Amino acid sequence: MSMLSHYKYVLQMQYRRSSGFLGFFAIIQIMISLGIVIGFTYLMPNPDTTSILFLSTGAPTIILIMTGLVILPQQIATAKADGYVEFMRTWPVSRSVILLADTTLWLLITIPGISIASLVAHLFYQPGYSLSWTLIPALLLIALTSIGVGYGFSYFLPTNVSMALSNILVFGALMFSPINFPLERLPGWLQSLHAVLPIYSMAEVMRTSLATNTFTADWANYLNLTIWCIMGYGGAIIILNKKE
Numbered sequence: 001m002s003m004l005s006h007y008k009y010v011l012q013m014q015y016r017r018s019s020g021f022l023g024f025f026a027i028i029q030i031m032i033s034l035g036i037v038i039g040f041t042y043l044m045p046n047p048d049t050t051s052i053l054f055l056s057t058g059a060p061t062i063i064l065i066m067t068g069l070v071i072l073p074q075q076i077a078t079a080k081a082d083g084y085v086e087f088m089r090t091w092p093v094s095r096s097v098i099l100l101a102d103t104t105l106w107l108l109i110t111i112p113g114i115s116i117a118s119l120v121a122h123l124f125y126q127p128g129y130s131l132s133w134t135l136i137p138a139l140l141l142i143a144l145t146s147i148g149v150g151y152g153f154s155y156f157l158p159t160n161v162s163m164a165l166s167n168i169l170v171f172g173a174l175m176f177s178p179i180n181f182p183l184e185r186l187p188g189w190l191q192s193l194h195a196v197l198p199i200y201s202m203a204e205v206m207r208t209s210l211a212t213n214t215f216t217a218d219w220a221n222y223l224n225l226t227i228w229c230i231m232g233y234g235g236a237i238i239i240l241n242k243k244e
Contacts, residue, residue, distance in 0.1 A: 063113045
């Protein structure tokens, strides 16, 4: 069988296993994105255009982070407990094909939340979107980095540790990451930490793609995401190739 045939086969297998909850996750993401775009404005007495633009461009980033660093690790934890990960190791296909097929499904469920959040923000607030040609590549890079990192620590760490880490990451992303507000509001040590971690780079790349007339991402942001993406997927493939 060719790699394409392997990909189709694995995609069907993963879809059949996950179809029961993929729609549910898509609905959750829509609710979260609308909560950020609309609900967070209630925390601001008089939100200005810049604040609205940060929320509008931050919501898609939050969706991708939630998918890759929270929902995905939880599903892998369940797969480990059910013995499904060991079952996948018996498949006569490349481990990269398994991750590619799985990634396709996770990418698809993010589309409704990102689309609806952006549309609602535009209709309700007119935040000043100025779309760049880099929008689709940026979305893919952010999504692949988030999913890749989620794969990496989910397969590498024990189940209980990866679950705890995913909960810490979602709390940190919502409250202490410069996604919905400027980096300069954070203390210096936390700014330095975000220069290494991928979350701030995700937000910068997303903001630049959705509002290119207002924001500018540095080349280091793209390099940061590429490195984290490679490390995540590479580590996951190595671990899946292990014989236990």
